[in-house]
Amino acid sequence: MRYEAPETLDAAVRLLSSATGLTKILAGGTDLLVQMRTDVVEPEVIVDIKGIGEVRHIGEENGGFRIGAAITGAELEEHPTLSKIWPGVVEGANLIGSTQVQGRATMGGNLCNGSPAADSVPGLIAAAATATIAGPNGTREMAVEDIMTGPRQLAIAKDEFIVSFFLPARPANASDCYLRFIPRTEMDIAVVGCATCLVLDGSGKITDARVSLGAVAARPLLVKECADAIIGSTLDEAAMAKLDAAAQAACKPITDKRGTIEYRTKVAGVLARRTAKTAYDRAKG
């Protein structure tokens, strides 16, 4: 096995393009190293991206935020303004593992590990985040919801990797929230995860919304029907009931040891209601 630690995007792409055999990006290693130790993956080349400035940068850009793909959950939480502006995005990243894991785990790794239950992904999708992807032809942009196509499957080529995520400028009277349900208090995989991001007008009416569900299908979902259920409302009970029903209708879950299809479906409706209520209260200030 060969370990490489390039210091530029171009050098990393050259390594990915020229490598033969299984090549893996290394960020925090909290998924990759576990998989290597259990022989789930046996890479011939490991490309550690943490020495590349762009993947370790976090800062404001055009009124929004640019977050390097190898920024950790702990670093996100420590940022002076991000949690106030995008609390749901930070909540998702901060639910990953324990304090120790949060010091290593990155949002790029969480997304590219390809788990439908990845905790930081629904928050990014609800926020309408885009990813900047580096490859042999330079960089390209992609909506986060289009990147994971199924369990362990990504719409990213072998010689590409995610450089950063961009959170757009947040309108006034807007906020977000992420919640997950797990059978114990921490260190478990989501039975269901849900993120809601919404914008209000001056009277408290919802003018825009995005709702994303995790762990209820082969990939994290952006559920337009959930947004349609609450846009135009003040989140009264009738809108909540429609939201709940739309979230349940979008689910195509599996039954496993953490929950049955019926249970996951019901919990999706409950979390859609709760995240919408919290995001609404936050947006009102």
Ligand SMILES: Cc1cc2nc3c(=O)[nH]c(=O)nc-3n(C[C@H](O)[C@H](O)[C@H](O)COP(=O)(O)OP(=O)(O)OC[C@H]3O[C@@H](n4cnc5c(N)ncnc54)[C@H](O)[C@@H]3O)c2cc1C
């Ligand atoms: C004890 C423990 C608890 C955990 N709890 C949770 C949890 O509660 N919720 C949760 O969602 N996950 C959890 N995880 C899984 C893991 O911590 C997360 O998925 C984490 O975000 C992975 O990030 P990483 O930087 O460590 O990724 P790595 O392990 O470095 O990489 C993961 C995968 O993504 C690829 N990759 C990494 N970065 C990029 C990039 N920029 N571009 C392209 N490909 C890339 C790698 O090649 C690899 O295939 C847990 C893991 C452990 C060990």
